[in-house]
Amino acid sequence: MNKIEAVEAFLANLTRGEKAQLLQRIAQDLGDAFPGIDSQPGVCGGDPCIVRTRIPVWVLVRARRLGTSEAELLRCYPTLRAEDLANAWAYYRVHREEIDRQIGEHEAA
Numbered sequence: 001m002n003k004i005e006a007v008e009a010f011l012a013n014l015t016r017g018e019k020a021q022l023l024q025r026i027a028q029d030l031g032d033a034f035p036g037i038d039s040q041p042g043v044c045g046g047d048p049c050i051v052r053t054r055i056p057v058w059v060l061v062r063a064r065r066l067g068t069s070e071a072e073l074l075r076c077y078p079t080l081r082a083e084d085l086a087n088a089w090a091y092y093r094v095h096r097e098e099i100d101r102q103i104g105e106h107e108a109a
Contacts, residue, residue, distance in 0.1 A: 031085075036087035047102055048091060050084045053077070057095075058102040060088045 001009075011019060037057060039048045047056040055077055063073060070085050092099050 001075065030058055034071060034087060034091045037091045048095070048098075053079050053084075054076065056102070057088045057091050058099050058106065060085065061092050061099050062103050062106075 011022075013023065027082075036051050038051045039046055043049060044054055044056050047058060049056050050060075060073060064070075068076075070082070073085060074080055074082065105106050
């Protein structure tokens with residue numbers, strides 16, 4: 001049994017009130033997490049990346065600034081989906097300073 005199946009079995013035994021409390025705690029734990037975007041210290045220097053890939057958000061934002069269309073990005077990165085781009089743009093809207101700093105750091109290198 002994997003972790004998700006174990007959690008599903010556990011949830012089946014909770015009351016609706018207990019499930020609501022658990023959901024609140026999970027939401028607090030996630031904080032400003034974005035679906036489809038993940039940061040891991042050992043991957044791409046910890047920069048936020050599209051899940052399932054090693055494509056940093058800053059790379060996509062920079063390409064977009066240079067005039068690369070979404071269709072072109074999807075063609076250049078076959079593992080990307082349109083949903084991934086929407087997640088990247090949403091992440092950038094909320095974390096603009098962080099991504100702009102990463103772009104600057106990589107341009108200066």
